[in-house]
Amino acid sequence: MTGPVVRRAEPADFPAVARLTVAAYEADGQLKDEPGYAVTLADVAARAGAGEVLVAVDGADGAVLGAVTLVLAGSPYADLCGPGEAEFRMLAVDPAAQGRGAGAALVRACVARAAELGCSALVICVRAGMAASAHRLYERLGFVRVPGKDWTPVPGVDLLGLRLELPASR
Template sequence: MSGIHVRALRPEDHDAVAALTLASYVDGGHIDPDSAYVRTLTDVASRAEKAEVLVAELDGQVVGSVVLTPLGSPMAETAVEGEYEFRMLAVHPDHHRRGVARALMAAIVERARALPGIEAIALTTMPTMTDAHRLYERMGFVRLPERDWHLRDVVPDLDPADEAGPFIVYRMPLG
């Protein structure tokens, strides 16, 4: 993780984070470019208003980001009592396999361990994100198929074309 610096998002990072998130999700083949979710992926200002966002810098360039969404956060999706959650972990494809995701994950684990009452970290991922699954599993996350979910379960009037699920849930005990 040499040379990678993780820090809080700043307003001047919004464009870079929008671009790298779009590249990660759309160019990475996980979200259709015509999906309504593209708007959410690129709206960094809105997520920064609702949650803490971290960025990873490499050689002075923002190359990764993650949204911290502990239980009670307006952006939380899957956390239950005692769990810390994160979402939208994204690394620009030009910087894959350079330790960026691992550096962001280390920051998440550090924050979760510092909070009283937190015994695990939970996350939701997509079936197509197999590289991320391997990283999570190497770090000690365990798949919880009984907690998988679909967008249609939380958005009743969802256009079937926008259903990207099932969303896969992983959890890592901090003990």
Template sequence: MDLMIRQATPDDYEPLGDITAEAYLQDGLLDFGESDAYLGELKDVAKRASAAEVLVALENGRLLGGVTFVPSGGPMADIARPGEAEIRMLAVARQARGRGAGEALVRACVDRARAIDGCTAIVLSTQRTMHSAHRIYERLGFARTPGRDWNPIPDLDDITLLTYELTL
């Protein structure tokens, strides 16, 4: 497999938005009240790219998926504290799963975090049902941080997001 990770370009924004939205929808991750609003966030790669770094995975030039890397705070950070980077919105097209793209994207984020002076950890939030992603995080040394679990929609108790941290 000829897998390449690079920063997203404007030509990637729309197809990556579609891949991300489809991945979340197909995996049943948008079954809560404000899903339409979050679906718009998932599709708006240009907005993410203006506030953070969006990376894409390509195989022989074909877009497989992407991730948002938040180096230090800013509007895209959900749980990062000072000195922490954050991973958001990791998604790989269903037909491309199991070929290493997700792990390569997470590794690229870890490498970027390690290159930031003063960055001591990289954190992320994930849904309970994202078992494949959990396996990637744990294989790469991330540890669960239950004390940081949180709910993006306080009115819905069943939407608590799990958190992971990798100390650098």
């Protein structure tokens, strides 16, 4: 079996990205406190216009398994990143494809892309109650908690800030 391949999303991928992102957030219970957020998640064209949408595709058949949005400071989608930092948002893996390495491949691609762009760090916010497996993935990849970046976008949704220092140059 071939592992996932990460590439930049093409407009033809947008419907699959919208579907799987909303499905993944629903499956995790992340839309119960913010049902209107599904509209934002599904607007892949807007995300692609404000940053880079990356997709993990099945190496054998090209099916879209997951997606993530990478943004820089100043983007309308940047919630945490400051000058010189990149941020990834809306990381989602199709519930039917979870456990196949797509999430880790997408995070690694964000790390590599942020380094290519000359960023000093990569940040993400994660829901406080998110699955332990997601927290372990970020920890395994070197992300550390930064309480100063924690925030609450709406009541009942507590987000924890995580940061990964990147090498000064590659």
